[in-house]
Amino acid sequence: MASHPPDHLVRPLVRALDAYVPGEQPQRGRLIKLNTNENPYPPSLKVIAATRDAVDGRLRLYPDPSAARLRMRLAKHHGCDPANIIVGNGSDELLAVAVRAFAEPASSVSASRQSAATVQYLTPSYSLYPTLAESHGARRNEVPLEADFTLPLPAALRRGRKWDFGAALTFVTTPNAPSGRGYSQEELEYLCSAMEGVVVLDEAYVDFASGNALALALSQPHVLVARTFSKGYSLCFQRVGYVVGHRELIAALAKLRDSYSVNGLGQVAALATLDDLPYYRANVKRIIKTRTRLTGELGALGFEVLPSETNFLLVRPPAPEAATWFTELRARKILVRYFEGSSLSDRLRITVGTDEEVDTLLRAVRAILRSGPSRSR
Numbered sequence: 001m002a003s004h005p006p007d008h009l010v011r012p013l014v015r016a017l018d019a020y021v022p023g024e025q026p027q028r029g030r031l032i033k034l035n036t037n038e039n040p041y042p043p044s045l046k047v048i049a050a051t052r053d054a055v056d057g058r059l060r061l062y063p064d065p066s067a068a069r070l071r072m073r074l075a076k077h078h079g080c081d082p083a084n085i086i087v088g089n090g091s092d093e094l095l096a097v098a099v100r101a102f103a104e105p106a107s108s109v110s111a112s113r114q115s116a117a118t119v120q121y122l123t124p125s126y127s128l129y130p131t132l133a134e135s136h137g138a139r140r141n142e143v144p145l146e147a148d149f150t151l152p153l154p155a156a157l158r159r160g161r162k163w164d165f166g167a168a169l170t171f172v173t174t175p176n177a178p179s180g181r182g183y184s185q186e187e188l189e190y191l192c193s194a195m196e197g198v199v200v201l202d203e204a205y206v207d208f209a210s211g212n213a214l215a216l217a218l219s220q221p222h223v224l225v226a227r228t229f230s231k232g233y234s235l236c237f238q239r240v241g242y243v244v245g246h247r248e249l250i251a252a253l254a255k256l257r258d259s260y261s262v263n264g265l266g267q268v269a270a271l272a273t274l275d276d277l278p279y280y281r282a283n284v285k286r287i288i289k290t291r292t293r294l295t296g297e298l299g300a301l302g303f304e305v306l307p308s309e310t311n312f313l314l315v316r317p318p319a320p321e322a323a324t325w326f327t328e329l330r331a332r333k334i335l336v337r338y339f340e341g342s343s344l345s346d347r348l349r350i351t352v353g354t355d356e357e358v359d360t361l362l363r364a365v366r367a368i369l370r371s372g373p374s375r376s377r
């Protein structure tokens with residue numbers, strides 16, 4: 001009989017691990033959810049019908065482990081070979097697999113080979129990367145973006161001496177989250193060309209951007225692009241993402257992925273999505289239009305708003321403090337993202353909702369501004 005408390009059964013690394021903190025998913029109440037960058041528009045009727053039609057006796061069977069049909073369709077869509085594509089249980093799964101495929105645990109390499117165990121990224125960016133690196137026991141190398149959240153040039157990174165051009169794995173969120181900023185293809189190409197290890201360009205929000213870097217993944221063997229059906233294609237619930245790149249790197253990811261990680265209904269829904277792209281393009285256009293309007297209106301109300309190529313805005317509100325704004329908006333049934341205790345604690349990240357949701361948000365913002373500091377103390 002073990003007499004130690006059960007936490008002694010857990011590896012020290014796992015005990016010390018800070019888990020990723022997802023945005024709140026309220027189970028009840030009629031909240032306006034502008035906190036996790038979900039698409040405000042539903043999947044197309046064809047996608048819902050195709051998914052519903054697949055709910056039958058086949059739920060008994062395992063899904064296609066390699067998502068062959070979906071990879072074929074995606075390959076056609078992107079002008080590459082199915083061997084250049086791996087589908088995962090959301091792109092999050094594939095980001096985790098990439099860490100395991102390309103970075104050594106720090107304890108397994110000598111001090112002179114720490115680059116082989118380095119997972120590197122710019123900050124602030126996607127807050128999952130540190131958790132992935134830590135959980136693998138890899139070394140984290142975090143290098144700040146410029147003060148205005150633009151991408152540092154390789155020359156500046158060299159001067160700063162912190163960036164590791166030989167890092168085993170580098171994540172670049174592009175367009176970036178949570179800043180919303182887009183990076184140009186030229187600067188991404190310039191950065192990727194300077195790198196010796198694998199670079200994953202995480203394009204979760206690319207559908208809302210003016211350009212994309214897919215061509216880099218198909219021309220530079222050490223570059224991978226990660227995409228998802230979650231944000232641009234209203235499919236968060238189904239968990240389908242994919243990575244495009246050199247077949248050798250894709251094959252390495254495929255070895256480590258759980259065979260049946262991509263559920264069957266997700267594959268059905270993603271295939272039907274690719275059959276109905278004009279519907280999604282129209283939604284993206286609407287969201288960009290709403291984004292432009294919200295940027296202008298919040299700016300006029302005294303918010304500092306960063307230019308966005310995504311479906312969210314990073315804003316610095318006028319007084320009261322961001323934490324108070326978060327609470328006041330929540331009291332009015334509007335949920336936004338607040339990054340407590342971080343370098344972004346003076347800001348809020350607001351997902352671009354429908355025009356109606358944005359109107360409700362703006363009404364609440366005006367009411368909070370009118371009620372002044374007395375209410376918020």
Ligand SMILES: *Cc1c(COP(=O)(O)O)cnc(C)c1O
Pocket residue numbers: 089090091092093126173177202204227228229230231236239240241
């Ligand atoms: C949402 C998001 C993802 C993950 O998307 P899933 O496919 O739903 O796992 C990856 N990277 C970034 C930056 C994201 O915001």
